[in-house]
Amino acid sequence: MQATITPSKVSGAICIPPSKSMAHRAIICASLAKGRSIIEHVEYSKDILATMDGMRKLGAIITQEHDRLIIDGIQDFHCESDEVFCNESGSTLRFFIPIFSLCHQTLTFTGAGRLLQRPQKVYEDIFHEQGLYFSQNDKGITIKESLKPGEYHIKGDISSQFISGLLFTLPLLSKDSILHIEPPFESRSYVDLTLEMLELFGVHVSYKDDHTLWIPGNQSYQPHDYRIEGDFSQLAFFAVLAAISSDLDVTGIRHSSAQGDKAIISILKDFGAKIEEIEDGYHISKSSLHGCVIDLANCPDLGPILCVLAMYAQGETIIQNAQRLRIKESDRIAAMEEELRKFGVDIHSNEDTIFIKECTHPICKETLSGHNDHRIVMALSVALLCSEQSGTIEGAQAISKSYPTFFEDVTRIHGKVECA
Ligand SMILES: O=C(O)C1=C[C@@H](OP(=O)(O)O)[C@@H](O)[C@H](O)C1
Numbered sequence: 494m495q496a497t498i499t500p501s502k503v504s505g506a507i508c509i510p511p512s513k514s515m516a517h518r519a520i521i522c523a524s525l526a527k528g529r530s531i532i533e534h535v536e537y538s539k540d541i542l543a544t545m546d547g548m549r550k551l552g553a554i555i556t557q558e559h560d561r562l563i564i565d566g567i568q569d570f571h572c573e574s575d576e577v578f579c580n581e582s583g584s585t586l587r588f589f590i591p592i593f594s595l596c597h598q599t600l601t602f603t604g605a606g607r608l609l610q611r612p613q614k615v616y617e618d619i620f621h622e623q624g625l626y627f628s629q630n631d632k633g634i635t636i637k638e639s640l641k642p643g644e645y646h647i648k649g650d651i652s653s654q655f656i657s658g659l660l661f662t663l664p665l666l667s668k669d670s671i672l673h674i675e676p677p678f679e680s681r682s683y684v685d686l687t688l689e690m691l692e693l694f695g696v697h698v699s700y701k702d703d704h705t706l707w708i709p710g711n712q713s714y715q716p717h718d719y720r721i722e723g724d725f726s727q728l729a730f731f732a733v734l735a736a737i738s739s740d741l742d743v744t745g746i747r748h749s750s751a752q753g754d755k756a757i758i759s760i761l762k763d764f765g766a767k768i769e770e771i772e773d774g775y776h777i778s779k780s781s782l783h784g785c786v787i788d789l790a791n792c793p794d795l796g797p798i799l800c801v802l803a804m805y806a807q808g809e810t811i812i813q814n815a816q817r818l819r820i821k822e823s824d825r826i827a828a829m830e831e832e833l834r835k836f837g838v839d840i841h842s843n844e845d846t847i848f849i850k851e852c853t854h855p856i857c858k859e860t861l862s863g864h865n866d867h868r869i870v871m872a873l874s875v876a877l878l879c880s881e882q883s884g885t886i887e888g889a890q891a892i893s894k895s896y897p898t899f900f901e902d903v904t905r906i907h908g909k910v911e912c913a
C-alpha cells in the first residue's frame with residue numbers, strides 16, 4: 494500500500510488506541526489463569542493477533558466480542574502444534590519462549606520480516622547454561638525442555654523483553670528464582686509494566702535492589718477483568734503533530750500510567766511545547782519549538798517520531814542511548830537518516846547517538862520508504878503533514894503491526910491521506 498499525504502492543518506480530538514504492550518501482557522496473564530477473565534478495549538493489531546493465536550495453541554479459549562476478549566485460561570501446559578508463529582512481534586516471541594518451554598515439547602517458533610534476525614542470544618545462553626536444547630536456523634528457534642528455577646544473569650541493554658518473558662514464567666516453577674540484571678538496565682519501564690500486570694493477576698515478584706528481582710516459585714495466575722489503557726507510544730505521533738502544526742486534544746489515556754513512553758509529554762515540554770492536562774488526555778497547542786538533548790534509554794519506541802520533532806525544532810537535537818533502535822523492525826536510525834534526508838534534513842549518527850538540525854523548508858523530493866516498520870511509516874506521515882509539499886510513502890501497510898486504523902484516525906482530524 495502507498496499512502497500519499499498532503500500537508501494539512503489538523504484539528505479536533507483524537508482518542509488514542511489501547512496500549513499494545515499492556516494488551517500482550519493482559520492476554521498472556523489471563524491465558525495462564527485457571528478460570529475466566531474479561532479483557533476490554535483490545536485493538537486487533539497484527540502483534541496482538543500473534544499473541545492471541547499463540548495462547549490459543551497453548552489451550553486458552555479466547556472469544557472475541559468486538560473489542561472485548563473473554564479468556565478461559567489453560568488447565569495445563571500443552572501446545573497443540575509444534576510450530577508457534579509470532580509474525581513480526583518481538584514481544585510475542587520473547588514472552589513466549591520461556592512460557593512455552595513449560596510444555597516440555599519440541600516446539601519451533603517462527604516469524605516474519607526481521608523478527609528472527611533480532612537478537613535472541615540472551616535466551617540461547619540461558620538454555621545452554623541450563624543444559625537445555627536451543628537451536629536457531631533460518632526457519633526458526635527450536636526448544637525442547639522446560640527452564641529450571643534458580644539464579645539467572647541477564648544483560649540489561651539488549652532487550653527488556655527477555656526479562657519480561659522470564660518474569661511471566663519463573664513464578665510457575667517449583668522453586669524460587671532470582672534475576673540479576675547487568676547494568677545498564679534499559680527499557681526498565683517495560684519490566685515495571687510486566688510487574689504491574691503480574692500483580693493484578695495475583696503473581697508477586699519484587700525488586701531486592703535496583704538490578705535484582707526476587708521471584709517466589711509455586712505461584713499461580715488468578716483470573717482478573719481488565720480494561721487496556723491508552724497507548725502513549727501511539728499518542729506520541731499526534732502529540733508531536735499538534736506541537737508542530739496545529740492544536741489537538743489527545744485523549745484516552747490514564748494520567749497515572751506507568752508506560753515509559755509517557756516521557757513524550759515531558760520531552761515535548763522541554764522542547765517548548767504548550768501542553769495542558771485535560772480530563773483523560775492533553776490539549777496540545779502549536780508551539781515554537783527548540784532542539785534538546787534526549788535520553789532514549791527508557792523509551793526506545795519514541796525514537797522515530799522524535800527525529801521528526803527535531804527537524805521542526807530550532808537549532809540542534811541530540812538523541813542519546815539510541816543504539817537499540819538498530820535492532821527493531823528495521824534499523825530505525827538508518828531508516829530515519831535515509832528518509833529525512835529526502836526532505837533536506839541535516840541528520841547523522843554514530844552507533845548510539847543521533848544528531849538532527851532544524852530543516853527550515855522541508856520538501857520531500859523522492860518517494861519515501863516505510864522500511865517495513867510501522868513506527869517509521871507513522872513518523873514519516875507526521876513529517877509530511879507538517880511539510881510544504883505532499884509526498885508518498887511506500888509500504889504504508891506496515892502500520893497494521895501496531896495501529897491498523899492509523900490513517901483513518903489521521904483523516905478524522907482532517908489530515909489529508911490517500912491510500913492506494
Ligand atoms: O515489553 C514491551 O512491551 C516492549 C519493550 C521494548 O523493547 P526492548 O525492551 O527490546 O527495548 C519496546 O521497544 C517494545 O516495542 C515493546
Ligand SMILES: C=C(OP(=O)(O)O)C(=O)O
Nearest residue numbers: 581582583584585794821
Ligand atoms: C519494537 C516494537 O515491538 P516488538 O519489539 O514487540 O516487535 C514496536 O512496537 O515498536
